[in-house]
Amino acid sequence: MASNKKVLLKVIILGDSSVGKTSLMNQYVNRKFSNQYKATIGADFLTKEVTIDDRTVTMQIWDTAGQERFQSLGVAFYRGADCCVLVFDVTAPNTFKSLDSWRDEFLIQAAPREPDNFPFVLLGNKVDLEPRAISAKRAQQWCQSKNDIPYFETSAKEGLNVEQAFLAIAKNALAQQNQTVDLYNEFPDQIKLTNTQRPSNGSDSCAC
Amino acid sequence: MISGDDNTRHSTSSPISTLSGKTSTSETDLSNSVLPSKLASEELNLAINKEANESELKEAINKCKELILENSEYSVERKWLVRHLIELRLRMQEVKEALADPEHPRNKLSSVSNRTIKGHHLRLQSVLNNSGYRYCDQCTGTIWSVVQAWYMCDDCGYVCHYKCMSSIIRECAHVVACERGQYELDICPEKGLSAQKYSCAECGISLVSNKDWSEMRRCDYTGLYYCSACHWGSSAIIPARVVHNWDFKPQPVCQASLQILRVTSERPLINLEQLNPKLFIRVQELSLVKRLRQELQGIRKYLLVCRNATDKHLLWKCDKSHLIDNADMYSLQDLMDTNSGDLPSKLHDLEDVFLRHIKIECEICKGRGHICEICRNEEILFPFAISAHICPECQAVFHKQCIERKKNSCPKCLRIKIRLKSQKEFNNNINI
Numbered sequence A: 001m002a003s004n005k006k007v008l009l010k011v012i013i014l015g016d017s018s019v020g021k022t023s024l025m026n027q028y029v030n031r032k033f034s035n036q037y038k039a040t041i042g043a044d045f046l047t048k049e050v051t052i053d054d055r056t057v058t059m060q061i062w063d064t065a066g067q068e069r070f071q072s073l074g075v076a077f078y079r080g081a082d083c084c085v086l087v088f089d090v091t092a093p094n095t096f097k098s099l100d101s102w103r104d105e106f107l108i109q110a111a112p113r114e115p116d117n118f119p120f121v122l123l124g125n126k127v128d129l130e131p132r133a134i135s136a137k138r139a140q141q142w143c144q145s146k147n148d149i150p151y152f153e154t155s156a157k158e159g160l161n162v163e164q165a166f167l168a169i170a171k172n173a174l175a176q177q178n179q180t181v182d183l184y185n186e187f188p189d190q191i192k193l194t195n196t197q198r199p200s201n202g203s204d205s206c207a208c
Numbered sequence B: 001m002i003s004g005d006d007n008t009r010h011s012t013s014s015p016i017s018t019l020s021g022k023t024s025t026s027e028t029d030l031s032n033s034v035l036p037s038k039l040a041s042e043e044l045n046l047a048i049n050k051e052a053n054e055s056e057l058k059e060a061i062n063k064c065k066e067l068i069l070e071n072s073e074y075s076v077e078r079k080w081l082v083r084h085l086i087e088l089r090l091r092m093q094e095v096k097e098a099l100a101d102p103e104h105p106r107n108k109l110s111s112v113s114n115r116t117i118k119g120h121h122l123r124l125q126s127v128l129n130n131s132g133y134r135y136c137d138q139c140t141g142t143i144w145s146v147v148q149a150w151y152m153c154d155d156c157g158y159v160c161h162y163k164c165m166s167s168i169i170r171e172c173a174h175v176v177a178c179e180r181g182q183y184e185l186d187i188c189p190e191k192g193l194s195a196q197k198y199s200c201a202e203c204g205i206s207l208v209s210n211k212d213w214s215e216m217r218r219c220d221y222t223g224l225y226y227c228s229a230c231h232w233g234s235s236a237i238i239p240a241r242v243v244h245n246w247d248f249k250p251q252p253v254c255q256a257s258l259q260i261l262r263v264t265s266e267r268p269l270i271n272l273e274q275l276n277p278k279l280f281i282r283v284q285e286l287s288l289v290k291r292l293r294q295e296l297q298g299i300r301k302y303l304l305v306c307r308n309a310t311d312k313h314l315l316w317k318c319d320k321s322h323l324i325d326n327a328d329m330y331s332l333q334d335l336m337d338t339n340s341g342d343l344p345s346k347l348h349d350l351e352d353v354f355l356r357h358i359k360i361e362c363e364i365c366k367g368r369g370h371i372c373e374i375c376r377n378e379e380i381l382f383p384f385a386i387s388a389h390i391c392p393e394c395q396a397v398f399h400k401q402c403i404e405r406k407k408n409s410c411p412k413c414l415r416i417k418i419r420l421k422s423q424k425e426f427n428n429n430i431n432i
């Protein structure tokens, strides 16, 4: 595609409280890290320009609140996402166990056209810390069970793998967007139909 | 008529003022008159400049008397001279008082520019502050601001002559209002004259001794009786009448009540929902204001946590913060503005500005809206909308219609329950 149109990629970062979502975003966008923890209250975004295969695209990265009490604000921003980043803390097993529900809730709220093929990326953060509670193998197994989600081990503190992970995120997001555009071009009418004529009664489209 | 005998507190006529703050009078202040041109040659002899000492004033008074006799009875000059004579006498009196009292503010070395008496923060007023015609709240006499030293309370607007400061009876309305923290909410709670021993409820003077019953005045706010020095026949809107009967007709009140009602008019002291919930059904504007305030509260939650809204000082657009901080407390002014229709339209405008930010202009706020997962309509739903239902368990937001269609069972809560159950089973299996 040789289009010069401005491309905006929307990326959502999800995961339990204090796994390092805000830290990862700050490390990637501002190359800064702080040891201090300040809970994110409402979802907010930063933007960053990246070049992928000679194309400049803008990433709009939404950082979200992991703490439940700050989740009363809505998640309408899930809609139109191009990639979802799931984060857990390799030293905290509960944050790994929550991944399924973060993924499920995302799919329900974002309602992507093809839930099975929607791009997720998993980040196991804080690899600079000991002792580890979740091995790389265990994380990879989970990824395989979810249609081969790419997995990165990162440290927001050391800046380890952060750049690589976000580049992969951007690539996956771009691929998703191109696919959606293609889909639109091929079956424009069908999509219109599915948008307006959803069955309003009957079964939930619950993914769990 | 224009007399300097300010010490007779109970003169027959007393000034009248209303809550609008304007004192009704046809007289003009002494200083307003300009020296008639025919008298120009006498200027130096009349002590027109304000610095004159005792002997200069004495001479000027004599000169003035002479000139009065020389001018014909209805001439402009004579009128001016009579007024000037009064001013000179008042000034003479001030000069004498200042001589006898080292603390008198007219003495250059005196430091009595601020005094705290009965809770009032009294501040000496500049001679130049002759804005409007005032009466002393203590002696009820005119304050000739050009020639007499006078004070005003910063907190409640109480005014008095310097010489009346030592005999102030009335507590500062601001202090009284703060200590009480609540209006009198019984309509004219009259106890009867005998209960107050036939004497003025404020100054204690006997109300029957002068045999003139017409001089006894009832205050509609306190239900008590006052003398004409404490009750000037002013009128004000009474909170109890508004709260119980939605009645905004001004009623006669004593000066103390007037000042209390004045200092509290903007304070959110009235919990109308608690005091008279039926009013919201009866008064259409009121139910509209209530609905708008409830919506604004939900809207405020969004603006409080939005950096764009903070940068734009959006919440500051509401000059009365209590209107959006809570939904229950009203000031008397709010109720008056509701009755006039000003408040509903003001709140409407405010809501429009806020909603334009949240729903159209701000990407962050838009992103923080909800999408009803039952109907999956593309429209972004906000919890403060009338059509929204908020799950009391998980805070998820749906259309009211949609959740009713689901017989009020929340799909998100259901998922959470299933997840917890499978987690437990998983843990049990591990334990075995």
Ligand SMILES: Nc1nc2c(ncn2[C@@H]2O[C@H](COP(=O)(O)OP(=O)(O)OP(=O)(O)O)[C@@H](O)[C@H]2O)c(=O)[nH]1
Binding pocket: A015, A016, A017, A018, A019, A020, A021, A022, A023, A024, A034, A035, A036, A037, A038, A039, A040, A041, A064, A065, A066, A067, A125, A126, A127, A128, A129, A154, A155, A156, A157, A158
């Ligand atoms: N050692 C180490 N600490 C980290 C790393 N990443 C984040 N932290 C620390 O972990 C704490 C939580 O980080 P945040 O980025 O605020 O966590 P969060 O996921 O945004 O948390 P919520 O906003 O509550 O959802 C902070 O004290 C960070 O300094 C890391 O890679 N290594």
Ligand SMILES: [Mg+2]
Binding pocket: A021, A022, A023, A038, A039, A040, A063, A064, A065, A066
């Ligand atoms: Mg955070």
Ligand SMILES: [Zn+2]
Binding pocket: B006, B136, B137, B138, B139, B140, B141, B160, B161, B163, B164
């Ligand atoms: Zn006085």
Ligand SMILES: [Zn+2]
Binding pocket: B119, B120, B121, B153, B154, B155, B156, B157, B158, B171, B172, B173, B174
């Ligand atoms: Zn005062």
Ligand SMILES: [Zn+2]
Binding pocket: B200, B201, B202, B203, B204, B205, B226, B227, B228, B229, B230, B231
């Ligand atoms: Zn009295």
Ligand SMILES: [Zn+2]
Binding pocket: B303, B306, B307, B308, B309, B357, B358, B362, B363, B364, B365, B366
């Ligand atoms: Zn905003």
Ligand SMILES: [Zn+2]
Binding pocket: B372, B373, B374, B375, B376, B377, B398, B399, B402
């Ligand atoms: Zn709905």
Ligand SMILES: [Zn+2]
Binding pocket: B391, B392, B393, B394, B395, B396, B410, B411, B412, B413, B414
């Ligand atoms: Zn629920």
